[in-house]
Amino acid sequence: MRRAEFFVSEPEKQYVTCVLCPNRCAVKEGRTGVCRVRKNVGGVLHTLNFGEVASYGLDPIEKKPLYHFYPGHEIFSLGTVGCNLHCRFCQNWEIAHGEPSTIRVTPAKIVELARRQNHHCIGIAYTYSEPVVWYEFVYETAVQAREAGLKNVLVTNGFIELEPLEKLLPYVDAMNIDVKAFTDDFYRRMCAGRLDPVRRTVEAAAPRCLVELTTLLVTGENDSPEEIGELASWIAGINPEIPLHLSRYFPNYRLDLPATPLETMRRAREIAARKLSHVYLGNVWDVENGYTYCPRCRKKVIERSGYIIRELHLSAGNRCAHCGYALNIVGEARVTDSGRRPRRGGIL
Known part of the structure; x- marks a missing residue:
């Protein structure tokens, strides 16, 4: 165990209040909060999953999904057990809410592993499950990764x-x-969460x-259509070039509603694209919905097929080769090998 950050002792009430996330769990002696990985031991909150890795691998950055961050590169990805939400449709419920086996590592080991990957690996992604409940480990690793010249990505x-x-950003x-x-009722x-804290995180x-x-x-x-329109309007008010990935739902975990109809996905993309420059569809094998277009001339600047980048029409890093417009793309993009596949596992 490792002493957790962001808690308030309440000795007269015989519990500690975790203030890491908006759940603000009141954790009694010997118990854990909603996330299952922060425990009250003798009036001090401890994190139970420091260095406990449940899943790891070398992934395309597009898998996160990040389409505007070093397109065509790879990133060393890892996740732990636990989550501070309890989504009925959770896609990774085995590690978020189950009891997966884990491997214990140190932040220095993770940085070393990331540096040992191929030269197209840009850094570390904290993903698969919720990195917020892994806060202390993520923070220590991110600091060391930055010192080593690696990039840090949160999913x-x-x-x-x-x-x-604010401490982590x-x-x-x-x-x-x-x-x-985009409704509190859904959350x-x-x-078992709330919308406003998530809006605040995006805006910050x-x-x-x-x-x-x-x-x-x-x-x-x-x-x-109404909710998609409200979501797009809010995003556009922050920055209309923030990419939005609309992903198709399939039955999973504790929800067995029918899969989202394809016509619903396409309609949602059309509505969001009225306000936003970059709207992508996920879990939909419609190739053109993964292309990136220039917001000014509307010509294609990145052609994707799944996680593979087949064509680039960019100059000077992030400028449209057709009209010179500077897109919100960070890092040099590269055409990827058509044989590239996500790789999982390895030796920690």
Whole structure:
């Protein structure tokens, strides 16, 4: 165990209050909070998953998904056990809410492993499960990774309090933040969470690092034209060039609604694209929905096929080769080998 950060002792009440995320769990002696990995031991909150890796591998950056951050590169990815939301449709429930086996490592070991990958590996992604509940390990690793010249990426639900977020952000280069829906009702019913803290995270992070957003469209729950329009308007108010990934839902975990109809996905993309420059469809094998177009001349600048980049029409890093417009793309893009596949496992 490792002493956790961001908690308040309440000795007269015989519990400690975790203030890492908006759940603000009141944790009694010997018990854990909602995330299952922060425990009250003798009036001090401890993290149970420091250095405990449940899944790891070398992934295309596009898998996160990040389409505007070093396109065509790879990133060393790892995740732990636990989550501070409880989404009924969780796609990674085996490690988020199950009891997976783990391997214990140190931040220095993770940095070493990331540096040992091929020269197209740009850094470390904290992903697969929720990195917020791994905060202490993520923070220590991110600091060491930055010192080693590596990039740090968070794939997160954004359900975190402002103080820990502000402490971590200086070491984060890119984030994909899940905006589960754009109603508080959905968050409470489907995720046991709230919308406003996630909005706050997006608004705080967007000026500080490359941010892309993902919304899983759940059939009949968060896919109405009105809600998609409100979501797109809010994003556009921050920056209309923030990429939005609309992902197709399939039955999983504790939700067995039918898969999102393809016509619903395409309609949602059309609505969001009225306000946003870059809207992509995920879990939909419609190739053109993964292309990146110049917001000014509307010509194709990146052609993707799944996680593979087949064509680039960029100059000077992020400028449209057709009209010279500077897109919000961070890092040099590269055409990828058609034989590239995500690789999982290895030796820690």
